Each structure stands twice: as C-alpha cells, then as structure tokens.
Amino acid sequence: MKKSSAKKQKEKNKRHGNRFHISGHILLLAAILIIAAIAVAKLAIWNIGTKSDFNPDTISKETDVEALDTIIPLSDSKLEGHEDDGITTVLCLGNNPLTDETGEKGFTSLLASKTNATVYNGGFPASTIGTRYSAYNAEYPKDNFNLPYVAQSICTKDFSGLEAAAAAEQESIYKETVETLKSIDYGKVDIIAIVYDGADYLAGIPSDNPNDPYELSAYTGGLRTAIETIQKTYPYIRIVVMSHTFAQSIDANGNYQNGGSTDLGNGALPHYLLKEIDVSISCGVSIIDNFYGTINELNYRDYMTDNIHLNDAGRNIMADRLAEFINTGRTSAK
Numbered sequence: 473m474k475k476s477s478a479k480k481q482k483e484k485n486k487r488h489g490n491r492f493h494i495s496g497h498i499l500l501l502a503a504i505l506i507i508a509a510i511a512v513a514k515l516a517i518w519n520i521g522t523k524s525d526f527n528p529d530t531i532s533k534e535t536d537v538e539a540l541d542t543i544i545p546l547s548d549s550k551l552e553g554h555e556d557d558g559i560t561t562v563l564c565l566g567n568n569p570l571t572d573e574t575g576e577k578g579f580t581s582l583l584a585s586k587t588n589a590t591v592y593n594g595g596f597p598a599s600t601i602g603t604r605y606s607a608y609n610a611e612y613p614k615d616n617f618n619l620p621y622v623a624q625s626i627c628t629k630d631f632s633g634l635e636a637a638a639a640a641e642q643e644s645i646y647k648e649t650v651e652t653l654k655s656i657d658y659g660k661v662d663i664i665a666i667v668y669d670g671a672d673y674l675a676g677i678p679s680d681n682p683n684d685p686y687e688l689s690a691y692t693g694g695l696r697t698a699i700e701t702i703q704k705t706y707p708y709i710r711i712v713v714m715s716h717t718f719a720q721s722i723d724a725n726g727n728y729q730n731g732g733s734t735d736l737g738n739g740a741l742p743h744y745l746l747k748e749i750d751v752s753i754s755c756g757v758s759i760i761d762n763f764y765g766t767i768n769e770l771n772y773r774d775y776m777t778d779n780i781h782l783n784d785a786g787r788n789i790m791a792d793r794l795a796e797f798i799n800t801g802r803t804s805a806k
Contacts, residue, residue: 539765540749543758543797546710554659554708560589560798561660565622566667566714569782569790570595571645579667579787586795594622594653596646601668602677602694606687613637617646619666620688623698626653627705663710664702665794666695669780670719670731670741678738679747691738692747699755711757712797714790715748716741717767720779728779732769758797766793 562583564570570579570593584591596617603618615621616637625631631654638646672691680692687693699711720728721736731741739747745763752759760766766789767775767782775786782790 540745540761541759541765542749542753544753544756545801546708547756550707556662557660559660560587560662561592562587562589562663562665562798563592563594563656563661564665564667565594565619566665567595567599567669567671568597568780569667569669569714569787571597571649572781573784573787574645577784577787579791582788582791583794583798586791587798589798592652592656594649595667596622596649597643598671599668600672600675600677600694601666601698602672602691603688606689613640618694619668619698620694620701622653623701626658627701658706658709661706661709663712663798665712665714666698667714667790667794668716669782670716670744671780673716673719673731673736673738673741673744674721674780676736676738679744691744692751695748696751696755699751699757703755710801711755712794713748713752713757713759714794715745715759715762717762717775717782717786717790718769718772722779730769760793760797762790762793766790 564580580591580593599617601619603615603620604612605615613636616633625634631650634650638650678690681687681690685693686697688697702711719731721731721734723729733740741763749759767786775782775789777783
C-alpha cells in the first residue's frame with residue numbers, strides 16, 4: 473500500500489517537473505524574441521536618421537573645384553636700388569583674352585578700373601607661349617609675336633623683328649601693340665602678367681622637351697625662357713602667370729571635344745597646367761590657376777563665346793582674379 477502511494481507521488485512530481493522545464497524554455501525563447509525586437513527597432517531608427525535639407529532636384533551652382541594658385545612674393549633683394557614711383561604699373565603679355573576686346577569691356581581696361589593701376593596691353597592675337605620653330609626662322613616672322621621673342625624684344629629694346637612682322641599683318645592691333653611696348657618706361661613697371669588661353673594646346677605645341685628645358689618650341693621651354701629673360705633684365709618686376717582656362721578642341725567632324733580629357737598628342741589641358749605650374753614655381757613666380765579656379769568645365773558656358781574665346785563676363789571674372797592678386801599684394805607690401 474505504501475509502495476503504491478510512493479509510486480503515485482513520484483509520477484506526480486515528474487509531471488510537475490516537466491511543466492516547470494517546459495515553462496523555462498518558453499521564457500528563454502521569449503527573452504530572445506524581445507532582444508531581437510529591440511535590435512530591429514534600433515536598426516530601423518538608425519536607418520531613418522535625421523531629416524536632411526538636401527533636395528535632389530536642386531542643382532547647386534557652387535563647385536568643389538579647388539584652384540591650384542601658388543603665390544610667391546618678390547624677394548626684397550630684387551628691389552635693391554630700384555625706386556618706386558608710387559604708381560602701380562602693370563604690363564599684360566598674352567593673346568586673345570587681351571585682344572578680342574580692347575574697349576571699356578576689354579581685359580586691361582577692366583583690370584585698370586578694378587585696381588586703379590596703369591595697365592598696358594601687350595597682347596598679340598593667336599600668339600602662343602611656345603614658338604613654332606626651335607630656332608628663329610626668317611620665313612616665319614609670326615614667331616616674333618610669341619612669348620619668348622616678345623620678352624627678348626622688351627629686354628633688348630630691339631623691336632625691329634616685331635615691327636617687321638606687324639607690318640605684314642592686316643589687323644591694326646599688331647602695330648598698336650608694338651607701339652605700346654616701345655613706349656613703356658620699363659623702369660616703372662611693377663608687374664608683368666602673362667595671360668594666354670589654351671592656344672598652345674590647340675596648336676599641338678609640345679608641353680615640354682625633357683632633354684632641353686629651354687626648348688623654345690615647347691610650351692614649358694618658351695615660358696621658362698621668357699620668364700628668366702625678364703628676370704635677368706628687370707629683376708624688380710614681379711611676374712605672375714595667368715594660366716589658360718578650360719577650352720575645347722574641334723575634331724574632323726566639327727564636334728567639340730573636352731579639353732580636360734582629350735589628348736591631342738601632347739597631353740590634355742590639365743597636363744599643360746601642371747607643367748605651367750612647375751615652371752612658374754621653379755622660376756620663383758606666382759601662378760593663378762584659371763583652369764580649375766576661374767573658368768572650368770562646369771561653368772564655361774557662362775563665360776565663353778565658343779570653344780576657347782571669352783565673352784564679356786569671362787574677361788570680367790578673369791580681371792577679378794588678377795585684380796585680387798594685385799590689390800592683395802599692394803596691401804601686404806604696406
């Protein structure tokens with residue numbers, strides 16, 4: 473009798489133990505589900521994030537392009553023995569940015585109004601930084617209009633080559649520029665600005681000659697030769713290079729090709745820019761980057777009339793950039 477009762481009690485306890493065991497598993501499962509639910513909720517909230525003001529339908533006119541300007545002051549030692557007349561005098565050497573418009577909306581006129589400086593226009597249309605021939609060729613007098621020979625004429629004060637070349641041109645601006653260069657008192661010039669567009673790139677002038685850094689018929693050789701010629705003769709004149717802007721080439725079918733990526737055989741425009749920066753820095757002169765910092769691939773339609781020439785707005789913004797350089801330099805020198 474006692475044995476039967478004990479057996480019944482044992483079975484009863486077993487049933488209660490099974491119920492308790494099952495209830496423990498349920499509790500553990502519930503805890504796991506709760507934790508999972510919390511994690512999912514937090515993830516969902518994180519994915520929602522905070523409300524943004526960004527409107528994908530709005531296109532900003534601002535760009536993240538950073539200009540590669542390098543500003544180098546003129547050493548005080550270069551000014552020793554030179555008397556400052558108190559008037560800022562600027563000579564601009566270059567091509568079409570200077571010559572396409574020469575009136576009130578022209579580059580030099582705008583620059584003068586923005587700086588209150590005396591500004592001379594030494595530009596020759598369609599000229600380049602590099603020459604056509606590595607040595608002067610009398611059968612191609614147009615090389616006289618290119619930068620190395622212009623610098624040579626200024627420094628030797630022998631303008632006979634320029635005069636002869638200008639006499640063969642129908643456009644009067646060639647003769648006018650020669651007369652301007654002849655009339656300048658270079659002892660009073662404070663700044664020479666070198667202002668060329670992408671004509672060297674479009675003309676297929678090599679960016680450089682690795683075997684001769686002074687190769688006149690190379691872009692960098694022409695620039696280096698001109699800068700050092702001026703520095704040797706007029707060490708007190710501060711030189712600033714205004715780089716080319718964005719430009720496009722035109723293929724055989726008349727289609728415009730992006731100068732920022734199209735290699736015409738000697739590199740695309742960014743390659744020319746980097747070479748120009750290297751020469752400027754090595755010669756100790758300032759360079760203002762107009763390819764990225766002024767008129768670039770994103771905004772050129774606002775500032776150009778075609779694939780390379782500037783409109784009034786383009787000349788104005790270019791003048792703004794050079795005026796800032798001149799006015800800042802004038803302030804810091806005080």
